Amino acid sequence: MVVGWHTSGVMSKELWGSVSGATYRGANDEFKNAQVVMYMSGSWQIAQFDKTIGNAFDWVAVPIPCGPGGCTGMPGGAGLVAIKTTKHPEAVAKVMDWLASEEVLSEFYSRCLFVPGHLGLSAKGVSYPTASAPAKAALETFTKGVAQISPAAYQLQGYTFNRIMFNAVMSRVGQVVAGESKPDEAYKRIEADVTQQIAERKK
Numbered sequence: 169m170v171v172g173w174h175t176s177g178v179m180s181k182e183l184w185g186s187v188s189g190a191t192y193r194g195a196n197d198e199f200k201n202a203q204v205v206m207y208m209s210g211s212w213q214i215a216q217f218d219k220t221i222g223n224a225f226d227w228v229a230v231p232i233p234c235g236p237g238g239c240t241g242m243p244g245g246a247g248l249v250a251i252k253t254t255k256h257p258e259a260v261a262k263v264m265d266w267l268a269s270e271e272v273l274s275e276f277y278s279r280c281l282f283v284p285g286h287l288g289l290s291a292k293g294v295s296y297p298t299a300s301a302p303a304k305a306a307l308e309t310f311t312k313g314v315a316q317i318s319p320a321a322y323q324l325q326g327y328t329f330n331r332i333m334f335n336a337v338m339s340r341v342g343q344v345v346a347g348e349s350k351p352d353e354a355y356k357r358i359e360a361d362v363t364q365q366i367a368e369r370k371k
Contacts, residue, residue, distance in 0.1 A: 174345045180204070184345050192338070200224075208233075210244065211310040215281040218303040229306035232313045240318035241310075243325050245285055283310045290314055329366050336361035 173179035183195050183204075199207040200220045207213075214229070221227055232241050248267065250260045266272060270289060277284050277294045281303060284290045290311060296304050324330055340354040340361070349357070 170341055171344050171351055181345060184342060210242070211283040211307070212245075214299075214303050214306050214310070217306075218281060218300050221302075222300075227302050227306075229309040231309060232316055237320070238318050239316050240321045241313050241316070242321050243317050245282075281307060283307060283314065329362075329369065332365045332369070333362055336365070 170179070170184075174181055174184065180198075183193070183198065194209065195204055195207050196209075196213065196216070198204045200217060202225055217227065232239050250264050254260045270286065273284070273286050274289055274294050276282070277289065278296055279298070281296055281299055284294050293311070294307075296307055299307065324333075327333075336358045340349070340358045343349045344351055344354045
């Protein structure tokens with residue numbers, strides 16, 4: 169499908185083709201400058217688009233696309249954890265309890281324009297008083313999508329070797345987009361890359 173978008177001209181080869189190997193390049197600049205019509209990305213973009221786009225044009229987050237495998241986004245985000253070897257376990261536990269409280273988490277999500285990773289707050293909803301109307305609508309769309317995340321998406325995100333898989337796909341699909349190989353060839357090379365690199369990592 170991705171190759172087809174490039175072949176038909178729906179997706180510019182300059183976006184994917186401007187980097188090589190497993191290098192990631194976002195299309196943030198193209199989107200905020202209204203050079204692309206649609207950008208498939210994640211909720212972490214909302215705060216920066218709220219600032220950089222402003223009222224230059226109307227933008228909207230659409231619900232998660234559906235396909236034969238279901239309708240799912242990819243879970244992710246950052247985490248703050250306590251270290252087991254701390255010399256002050258009671259103090260650390262108090263801080264963690266405070267940070268994890270609904271009141272504090274709700275304020276954190278509200279200020280940062282983040283989709284809540286807390287099930288209770290996800291159900292209750294978080295207010296975003298500083299967000300623009302498009303940002304608020306986008307946050308609501310992404311929050312609704314959390315309930316649709318497939319178990320397979322959680323498994324992939326938590327898989328020890330997922331970066332090997334992601335990099336192989338980016339690299340080999342990039343070669344197809346650049347005209348250096350064919351899709352069937354890419355599938356075989358992706359499988360070979362993943363098998364080889366997992367074996368090397370397990371040594």
